[in-house]
Amino acid sequence: MTTEAAIGTLDGIIDTVSAQHPLLPLIGLLKTNGKLVLVGAPEKPLELPSFPLLQGRKIVGGSMIGGMKETQEMMDFAAKHSVKPDIEVIPIDYVNTAMERLLKADVKYRFVIDIGSTLKAA
Template identity: 80%
Template sequence: MAKNEWGMSVYPLVPRHEIVGEVMEVGSKVQKFNVGDQVGVGCVVGSCHSCDSCKNNLENYCPKYILIYGAEYHDGSITYGGYSNTMVVDEHFIVRIPDNLPLDIAAPLLCAGIIVYSPLRYYGLDKPGLHVGVVGLGGLGHIAMKFAKAMGAKVAVISTSPSKKKEALENIGADSFLVSRDQDQLQLLKSHKKLVLVGDPKKPLELPVFPLLQGRKVVGGSLIGRMKETQEMIDFTAKHNVKPDIEVIAMEYVNTTMERLLKADVKYRFVIDIGNTLKATTS
């Protein structure tokens, strides 16, 4: 979004999602939250509330969903993200953070966490004893692996980097590690099983059809998660102690962080301490 790589950015742009904090004030019609509550906001802050997706509590699939930054809100204004000390959000798009879940740990779950939690649940990959493969050991992959393990699955990390084997097995807790090229992944998928995509590659994928036909394999997709599911995911995390690996940084370190991200120099999610490091502005 910052570099308009998806062709949808609106400038000036104040980015960031995965926001956590404390309720400072509530409107007269707010019913779910009180001042002082620990809360979080993920990727979506609005939807039409009238389409089939919205009526079925699938706000993330509403054709008019509103992103947390760089999108046009109901009143015509542009949404701004988490690089700020305050923000106003419709209570429907807020989740409650349990007291036993630290805010810095909760933050990456509001996008990266729900992106992988939702397909695990929806596609039935949350049953004890199942074998789940996670392609890529990064910001999303390491959380997917931890969720799948907490659900009782046997987890294999699939990577193009042999150097990640020790990290996957010893530090993250994978049951096995496979080195594979992208074009090999359908061959690794057993018959009657599912391959679920949660990322948007820069180049269109070439999908070999014959391996799908031979094994009655399914290729599916998933986009973040609905609000009720996001709250469920947060509560699951607190109950099962599923913690993403994070590095907390100060606001003035953001530009360096962007450079490190381009080099994949992070294990595995940066969290910006806005509350303590964002310098106040004067009018």
């Protein structure tokens, strides 16, 4: 599905981005009464356009972290609806390169360090 085809089709979005980024494209993806939940913590405040929120009766909320119950509910919901993250799995010996890429903003997905394979190799 293209981004244009997805406009106005989502009930909710969980935004995990911890860097400066525009919210307007995300708000545009929401249906009327849709919810955007921010769980990332950018260093600087994000710009929040009010008109698209008012026009579509959309809601923006946030959370620093949930407890065990909320975390389990989120995991159950993700499993039930086949919600999967976009990640880049890296070996432990790539961590320094990954950090350099973070500093250059050359990261499209979250890094996940494959500790299991690293330990098996040792």
